[in-house]
Amino acid sequence: MEFKILFGSETGNSEGLASDAQKELTKQGVEAEVIDMQDMTVEKLKGYKNILIFTSTWGEGDPPGNAENFYKELQNSSEIDLSHLNYAVFAIGQSFYEHFCKTGKDFDEFLEKMGAKRIAPIELCDDDFDSKFPEWIENIKKQALSKI
Numbered sequence: 001m002e003f004k005i006l007f008g009s010e011t012g013n014s015e016g017l018a019s020d021a022q023k024e025l026t027k028q029g030v031e032a033e034v035i036d037m038q039d040m041t042v043e044k045l046k047g048y049k050n051i052l053i054f055t056s057t058w059g060e061g062d063p064p065g066n067a068e069n070f071y072k073e074l075q076n077s078s079e080i081d082l083s084h085l086n087y088a089v090f091a092i093g094q095s096f097y098e099h100f101c102k103t104g105k106d107f108d109e110f111l112e113k114m115g116a117k118r119i120a121p122i123e124l125c126d127d128d129f130d131s132k133f134p135e136w137i138e139n140i141k142k143q144a145l146s147k148i
């Protein structure tokens, strides 16, 4: 089993979590590759089996710069079938913004609409992302190991 770990990040918080997730999974013998969303396309997604998404939200509920193109492409690809794909989203933001964690919530919905299978509930984090991460990744690790 292999995970692709996608990150959307402006100042490095989500990127750091993606890298932590890779370390946690590879420690367990699960293959994992971190991918900058800048380099992502829906076409590539068709060839993946398991993805984790770490993303922040910027502006007024906008995706971080490196996630913009992929976000728009996914938003406009609802007719594409991703029923082969397992996914989970870890969203970070700040709850005093009107559109709290909107980008993460949107990715979660886009993928669901395209038939992908959510393997863990979306985690919505404020500045507490570091304390929420261990339990969330533990759940993913358990699922990964049960399927090896």
Ligand SMILES: Cc1cc2nc3c(=O)[nH]c(=O)nc-3n(C[C@H](O)[C@H](O)[C@H](O)COP(=O)(O)O)c2cc1C
Residues within 6 Å of the ligand: 008, 009, 010, 011, 012, 013, 014, 015, 055, 056, 057, 058, 059, 060, 061, 062, 064, 092, 093, 094, 095, 097, 098, 099, 100, 101, 102
């Ligand atoms: C100018 C600005 C706009 C932001 N807009 C939002 C927002 O609309 N919704 C939200 O939940 N968080 C928002 N945030 C909070 C960031 O998502 C949060 O700081 C996050 O930890 C940044 O992670 P990153 O370094 O991976 O980009 C904003 C932060 C800044 C500085």
